[in-house]
Amino acid sequence: MKVLKFGGTSVGSAQRMKDVAKLITSSRNIVVLSAMSGTTNSLVEISDYLYKKNPDGASEIINKLAIKYYEHAEELYSTAEYKQRAKELIAHHFDYIRTFTKDLFTLFEEKVVLAQGELISTGMMNLYLNESGVNSVLLPALDYMRTDKNAEPDPAYIKEKLKNLLQEHSDADLYITQGYICRNAYGEIDNLQRGGSDYTASLIGAAIHAEEIQIWTDIDGMHNNDPRFVEKTSPVRHLHFEEAAELAYFGAKILHPTCILPAKLNNIPVRLLNTMQPDAPGTLISNSTEKGKIKAVAAKDNITAIKIKSGRMLLATGFLRKVFEIFENYQTPIDMVTTSEVGVSCTIDNRKRLDEIVDDLKKYGTVTVDDDMVIVCVVGDLEWDNVGFEASIVNALKDIPVRMISYGGSNYNVSLLIKSGDKKRALQALSDHLFQN
Numbered sequence: 001m002k003v004l005k006f007g008g009t010s011v012g013s014a015q016r017m018k019d020v021a022k023l024i025t026s027s028r029n030i031v032v033l034s035a036m037s038g039t040t041n042s043l044v045e046i047s048d049y050l051y052k053k054n055p056d057g058a059s060e061i062i063n064k065l066a067i068k069y070y071e072h073a074e075e076l077y078s079t080a081e082y083k084q085r086a087k088e089l090i091a092h093h094f095d096y097i098r099t100f101t102k103d104l105f106t107l108f109e110e111k112v113v114l115a116q117g118e119l120i121s122t123g124m125m126n127l128y129l130n131e132s133g134v135n136s137v138l139l140p141a142l143d144y145m146r147t148d149k150n151a152e153p154d155p156a157y158i159k160e161k162l163k164n165l166l167q168e169h170s171d172a173d174l175y176i177t178q179g180y181i182c183r184n185a186y187g188e189i190d191n192l193q194r195g196g197s198d199y200t201a202s203l204i205g206a207a208i209h210a211e212e213i214q215i216w217t218d219i220d221g222m223h224n225n226d227p228r229f230v231e232k233t234s235p236v237r238h239l240h241f242e243e244a245a246e247l248a249y250f251g252a253k254i255l256h257p258t259c260i261l262p263a264k265l266n267n268i269p270v271r272l273l274n275t276m277q278p279d280a281p282g283t284l285i286s287n288s289t290e291k292g293k294i295k296a297v298a299a300k301d302n303i304t305a306i307k308i309k310s311g312r313m314l315l316a317t318g319f320l321r322k323v324f325e326i327f328e329n330y331q332t333p334i335d336m337v338t339t340s341e342v343g344v345s346c347t348i349d350n351r352k353r354l355d356e357i358v359d360d361l362k363k364y365g366t367v368t369v370d371d372d373m374v375i376v377c378v379v380g381d382l383e384w385d386n387v388g389f390e391a392s393i394v395n396a397l398k399d400i401p402v403r404m405i406s407y408g409g410s411n412y413n414v415s416l417l418i419k420s421g422d423k424k425r426a427l428q429a430l431s432d433h434l435f436q437n
């Protein structure tokens, strides 16, 4: 059995839903769907109005969104019976969302509101398949997807519940389920964070030991550089799990970084495919590497670099601990670190507590902050005994000022910190030098 996940744009219109239906009906797989594109953002906006005790603002967006869904249903189904059933489904969910405009609104209610997008998209797709004569069955994610007290997925629970559900519906042609949504350790409706549908697919893949996890989007795989900034990028045919994880984390939007781990631990290949070009090979992510090959470049924006310089660091013990402890106290994760005998530079992407962090760091040395930086990350089989890759990377960037360079934390990545104004030039130079010949 395979797990196929389709994102918001793949189910974003009646036509796209019909296209997806054609791709999923050939065998008995589990299909994970996101909410229709834009829906989760609208639900976030609705929640925002409700937090601010503005039910009219919320109602306006609710009504607008509902109209979109009714139009969608009108176009998707061909029989009066199914149009009616879909309208009832949509009305049910929107009436439910409307009940929240009348009462106290907290984090709990927000999670319930956010869950409606995936509940509607899967319900509509399932109805469409049924109308087309496919015996598809809805597997309610709220019945098997669960997180524990640390808000981490609970694999044993997921495996057990999913097994039972699949057995219960063993005569189905196909299974449809919601991405993103789950219950938490207390049984409340929760979610796997924004973009979490990829994670759902991967957790299901791990739970059922799927033959493959397919992530369907509207681009033909992971590209070797960012096509929004660089000319002539091309899809990477094959990536190691670690390479894919680095790229996903450092800005390749096509795959959510959390998706990699369950697949990697259970050695289940992940394939990135394109709904617009279903026969294209896409990108295969697995446990094998291509010896010595540089695969791709990615960039992460809005990075702040912080340098702490102190004579006291020289030959001192515990200096780094004290520095890192400050970031920990303000719950700010560090991305990149470089050190010298007399100082350390770190980067963060969350500036919320920056002032407090800098204030505290001043106890230990002179502090400098550089804003608006970008981490450029070069990914591939970069084992330290492979020679030459550092030289190629640095050579490509010979005309660009580099604030930090980091290698050795992983065998799959070299990270460089540059000014955001140099990003386009740097990405292009890396593509030209690393991939063009």
Ligand code: ASP
Binding pocket: 007, 008, 034, 035, 040, 041, 117, 179, 180, 193, 194, 195, 196, 197, 198
């Ligand atoms: N619908 C959710 C979101 O927009 C989950 C997902 O699409 O992966 O974040």
Ligand code: MG
Binding pocket: 007, 195, 198, 254, 256
């Ligand atoms: Mg996504």
